[in-house]
Amino acid sequence: GESVGLHLPxxxxxEGDNSIIxxxxxxxxSDYFIWYKQESGKGPQxxxxxxxxxxxxxxxxxxxxxxxxxxxxxLQIAATQPGDSAVYFCAGDYYGQNFVFGPGTRLxxxx
Amino acid sequence: xxxxxxxxxxxxxTRGQQxxxxxxxxxxxxxxxxxxxxxxxxxxxxxxxxxxxQRNKGNFPGRFSGRQFSxxxxxxxxxxxxxxxxxxxxxxxxxxGGRNEKLFFGSGTQLSVL
Numbered sequence: 081g082e083s084v085g086l087h088l089p090x091x092x093x094x095e096g097d098n099s100i101i102x103x104x105x106x107x108x109x110s111d112y113f114i115w116y117k118q119e120s121g122k123g124p125q126x127x128x129x130x131x132x133x134x135x136x137x138x139x140x141x142x143x144x145x146x147x148x149x150x151x152x153x154x155l156q157i158a159a160t161q162p163g164d165s166a167v168y169f170c171a172g173d174y175y176g177q178n179f180v181f182g183p184g185t186r187l188x189x190x191x
Numbered sequence: 192x193x194x195x196x197x198x199x200x201x202x203x204x205t206r207g208q209q210x211x212x213x214x215x216x217x218x219x220x221x222x223x224x225x226x227x228x229x230x231x232x233x234x235x236x237x238x239x240x241x242x243x244x245q246r247n248k249g250n251f252p253g254r255f256s257g258r259q260f261s262x263x264x265x266x267x268x269x270x271x272x273x274x275x276x277x278x279x280x281x282x283x284x285x286x287x288g289g290r291n292e293k294l295f296f297g298s299g300t301q302l303s304v305l
Contacts, residue, residue, distance in 0.1 A: 112291040123195070123281050123296035124234075131291055169234065176290040177247045178224065181234035 092188045099157040101185045103170035106151065110172035114179070115144060115155045119166045127155070127168075157187075165189045192218060195297035197282050203303045209270040212300045214282030216263050220295070222246075222288030223265040225257060228279040228299070237280075240265055241288050269302075277304045 093099045105113070111132035116124035128139045130146050130153070137144050143156040157164055167186050171179040196215040204210050216223050224247075225237040236249035240259035257267045263284075269276055279301050283294035 114293055116296075121298070123283075123298045124294075126293055126295065129293055171234075171294075173290060178236040178239060178249070179294060180236070181226075183233045 089183070090186045090188065092190055093160050094190050095160060095162060097160055099155075099160045099164070099187060101155045101157075101168050101170075101187065103153050103155075103182050104151055105153070105170075105172045105180075107172060107174060107180070108151070109175055110180075112173040113144070113146065113153055114171045115142075116169045116171060116181075117164075117166045118169065118184070124169060160187075160189050162189050162191070195282055195284050195295055197280075197297035197300050199300060200298065201301045201303075203305065204272050205305050206272055206274060208272050209268065210272060210302060212267045212269075212280055212282075212302075214265045214267070214284075214297060216265070216282075216284030217295055220284035220286050221263050222285045222292075223259055223263065224283045224285075224288075224294060225265070225267050226281045226283065227251070228281055229277075234281070237267070239288060246288065272304045274304050277302060 114129045115127040117127050118124045128142050128144050130137045130144045141158045146153045167184040169181050169184045171181045174180045198213045222241045224239040226234045228234045239247040243259045254270045259265045279299045281296050281299045283296045285292045285294050
């Protein structure tokens with residue numbers, strides 16, 4: 081079946097360092113990907129998205145990279161702050177019908 | 192612009208009961224999707240409604256059902272509750288549900304089945 085997975089369930093980084101969260105997907109037909117951030121007690125919040133005709137997209141302190149050859153995407157967070165502590169999900173569009181979510185990576189920012 | 196609103200925020204039910212959850216999408220959004228989130232399975236797609244019609248359905252038993260009203264508000268119903276139904280139920284809306292359209296999530300309804 082379809083799957084979108086993350087390489088690491090947890091990630092700890094020092095405040096001020098850059099964070100990289102990885103994600104692999106299996107469906108070649110997925111042409112749209114989203115990264116979400118979920119804080120405790122809240123629903124997932126949109127961070128950044130990317131279409132399959134792009135390799136890279138930048139937002140405010142965040143960058144998403146897409147490698148279609150190896151079906152891999154990553155989220156880079158620059159100058160990680162305590163407020164970035166959350167669970168991060170990648171999601172891939174499944175034939176335009178629904179999104180398939182990865183299991184999530186918990187990012188902890190150390191002081 | 193108000194976000195996606197889900198009610199109630201918390202629910203406690205016992206096995207065998209049924210429950211109805213409510214979702215109001217962002218104004219103007221016509222597509223509403225429901226997801227179940229558990230620590231073990233992550234976010235699992237339940238179904239999507241668009242213009243009062245179920246457009247897509249995930250791999251859940253028939254005890255899980257939903258509907259959408261003409262104002263795009265949606266309800267989800269779970270009958271004959273089981274302990275394994277304990278989860279955070281998330282509602283998400285998007286404009287038309289077309290491709291390359293992001294989902295906007297509510298804060299969810301935390302359901303506990305005792």
